[in-house]
Amino acid sequence: MQIDQGPIRPPSEASSLLIRVTRNCPWNKCTFCKTYKRKQFSRRPIEDILRDIDTVAQVAEQVKQISWNKGLGGRVNSTVVSEAGSSYGYLHYHIAQWLHYGGKNVFLQDANSLVLKTSDIVQIIKYLRAALPSVERITMYARANTVARKSVDELRELREAGLARIHMGMESGSDVVLKMVQKGITAQHLIEAAQKTRAAGISLCWYIMPGLGGREHSREHALETASVINKGNPDYLRFRTLSVLKNTPLHDMLTSGAFTPLDEDEIVHEQRLLLESLEGVTTTVVSDHILNLLQELEGTLPGDRDKMLGIIDRYLGMKPEEKVNYQLGRRAGIYARMDDMKNPSRFSYVERIRRKIKSAEELKLELDKMRNQYL
Ligand code: SF4
Numbered sequence: 001m002q003i004d005q006g007p008i009r010p011p012s013e014a015s016s017l018l019i020r021v022t023r024n025c026p027w028n029k030c031t032f033c034k035t036y037k038r039k040q041f042s043r044r045p046i047e048d049i050l051r052d053i054d055t056v057a058q059v060a061e062q063v064k065q066i067s068w069n070k071g072l073g074g075r076v077n078s079t080v081v082s083e084a085g086s087s088y089g090y091l092h093y094h095i096a097q098w099l100h101y102g103g104k105n106v107f108l109q110d111a112n113s114l115v116l117k118t119s120d121i122v123q124i125i126k127y128l129r130a131a132l133p134s135v136e137r138i139t140m141y142a143r144a145n146t147v148a149r150k151s152v153d154e155l156r157e158l159r160e161a162g163l164a165r166i167h168m169g170m171e172s173g174s175d176v177v178l179k180m181v182q183k184g185i186t187a188q189h190l191i192e193a194a195q196k197t198r199a200a201g202i203s204l205c206w207y208i209m210p211g212l213g214g215r216e217h218s219r220e221h222a223l224e225t226a227s228v229i230n231k232g233n234p235d236y237l238r239f240r241t242l243s244v245l246k247n248t249p250l251h252d253m254l255t256s257g258a259f260t261p262l263d264e265d266e267i268v269h270e271q272r273l274l275l276e277s278l279e280g281v282t283t284t285v286v287s288d289h290i291l292n293l294l295q296e297l298e299g300t301l302p303g304d305r306d307k308m309l310g311i312i313d314r315y316l317g318m319k320p321e322e323k324v325n326y327q328l329g330r331r332a333g334i335y336a337r338m339d340d341m342k343n344p345s346r347f348s349y350v351e352r353i354r355r356k357i358k359s360a361e362e363l364k365l366e367l368d369k370m371r372n373q374y375l
Contacts, residue, residue: 001055001058001059001091002055002091003019003020003052003055003056003091004020004023004044004048004052005018005020005109006018006020006023006024006109006110007035007036007110008035008109008110009107009109010107010139010141010167010205010207010238011238011288011289012205012238012286012288013105013107013139013167015097015098015101015102015105016098016105016106016107016139017056017094017095017098017103017105017106017107017132017135018094018106018107018109019049019052019053019056019106019107019108019109019124019128020044020049020052020108020109020110021044021049021108021109021110021113021116021121021124021140022041022042022043022044022109022110022111022112022113022115022116023039023040023041023042023044023110024036024039024040024041024042024110024111025039025041025110025111025112026041026111026112026115027111027112027143027184028041029182029184030169030171030181030182030183030184031180031181031182031248031249031250031253032171032181032209032212032242032244032245032248032250033245033248034245034247034248035111036110036111043115043116046120046123046124049124050124050127053124053127053128053131053132054131055091056095056131056132057131057132059088059091059092059095060095060099060103060132062084062088062092063076063080063084063092063095063096063099064076064099066080066083066084066087066096067080070083076096076099076100077100078100080096080100081093081096081097081100084096099134102134103132103134103135104134104135104136104137105135105136105137105138105139106128106132106135106137106138106139107138107139107140108121108124108138108139108140109140109141110141111141111143112141112142112143112146113140113141113142114140114142114143114146114147114150114166115146118150118154118157118158121158121161121163122157122158122161125138125158125161125162125163126161126162128162129161129162135162136164137162137164137165138162138163138164139163139164139165139166139167140163140166140167141166141167141168141169142166142167142168142193143168143169143184143185144168144170144185144189144190144192144193145184145185145189145193147166147168147192147193147196147197148189148192148193148196150196151196152196152199152200155196155197155199155200155202156199156200156201158200158202159200159201159202163202164202164203165202165203165204165205165235166197166202166203166204166205167205167207168190168193168204168205168206168207168234169183169207170190170206170207170208170225170228171183171207171208171209171212172208172209172212172213172221172224172225173187173190173224173225173226173227173228173229174187174213174217174220174221174223174224174225175187175224176213176217176220177212177213177217177220177221177224180213180217181212181250182249187224187227187228190206190228190232191228191231191232193232194206194231194232194233194234195232198233203235203236204232204234204235204236205234205235205236205237205238206229206232206234206236206237206238207238207239207240208225208237208238208239208240208274209240209241209242210239210241210242210262210267210270210271210274210292211241211242211261211262211266211267211270212242214259214260214261214262215260215261215262215266216259216260218262218266218270219273221270222270222271222273222274222277223273223274223277225274226273226274226275226277226278227277229278229281229283230277230278230279230280230281233280233281233282233283234283235283235284236283236284236285236286237283237284237285237286238285238286238287238288238289239271239285239286239287239289239292239297240289240291240292241267241289241291241292241293242261242291243291243371243372243375244259244261245375263364264293264323264327264367265316265323267293268293268294268312268315268316269316271294271297271312272309272312272313272316275305275308275309275312276305276309278301278305280302281301281302282300282301282302283300283301284298284299284300284301285297285298285299285300285301285304285308286298290374291371291374293315293326293327293330294311294312294315294338295330295336295337296311296336296337296338297311297312311338314338315338321354322341324354324357324363325341325347325350325351325354326338326341327367328350328353328354328357328366328367328370329341329346329347329350331367331370331371332350332353332370334346334349334350335350353366
């Protein structure tokens with residue numbers, strides 16, 4: 001048994017069941033992204049999607065049977081998960097994991113399935129909820145211009161069917177930066193999409209990309225992103241720091257000198273400027289992407305604003321050699337937060353790496369190499 005699944009989902013959907021509704025990205029032109037490069041966008045036939053849902057329901061029953069056979073009464077624990085995987089393969093493992101986490105969350109793949117007709121998405125969601133009654137929360141990615149094209153009534157229909165959250169790659173609120181990276185959306189699309197999503201009662205999560213403007217546009221990237229956030233007031237704002245990938249048009253700009261990447265400190269300064277420019281929003285800030293230097297930069301505005309600025313200032317206030325130690329430790333996966341530097345064995349392990357680095361150029365290469373291991 002198998003179902004079609006796409007390559008990615010948001011970090012916060014790690015425990016969600018993945019149901020592929022469309023394949024790849026209908027835009028596929030952003031200069032920093034190569035997730036779907038050379039892959040053609042297509043809409044999956046509805047009957048194929050419904051068949052996948054039926055398959056998931058059958059597999060879920062088989063997984064529960066493993067649990068009954070073990071005297072666990074249908075409860076799926078880690079023993080059931082590993083037996084499902086070893087006896088049947090990946091799909092059983094994925095669905096057993098999903099049931100282990102409660103079987104509540106579903107993420108509809110791929111990059112912009114909201115391009116489907118609203119009635120088709122409603123049909124898929126209703127079928128999903130009928131076939132898998134434990135499902136409580138359904139989410140998807142959507143591009144801002146696609147959301148802006150839907151009416152509030154259509155979005156409300158989706159919410160009533162069960163669409164709980166839209167994950168949206170905002171990247172920047174600056175039209176200059178959005179144009180430079182060929183995002184194919186404008187600040188106005190973002191604002192309109194946010195207002196409609198909120199009016200429909202759907203939760204909205206925006207992903208922004210610190211560093212995307214390069215040194216050339218860092219200030220306007222921060223200030224105009226803050227300005228759009230102030231107007232859109234998304235429920236969640238997630239940092240996903242830029243890493244320039246090889247074989248992308250942005251990498252070509254970098255090698256030609258048209259794009260100058262920010263260093264670690266400049267990115268943190270940019271995040272500070274953005275956070276201090278937010279006003280009147282009730283957004284929850286999350287830094288759960290592995291590429292973010294300050295993973296602990298989290299909180300809900302307005303109450304946690306000073307706490308978050310304090311986290312940034314704590315990093316910026318470190319001595320230069322402490323900053324390098326933290327950067328190396330974070331990128332090597334030894335630190336998750338600054339307090340991890342207080343652990344003597346971890347700190348001295350990272351210090352041994354730091355002392356071997358002889359120049360700023362060597363440090364940059366080492367940090368790039370470490371970051372690339374996550375891509
Ligand atoms: S819209 Fe998203 S998936 Fe599509 S090219 Fe841009 S960043 Fe990549």
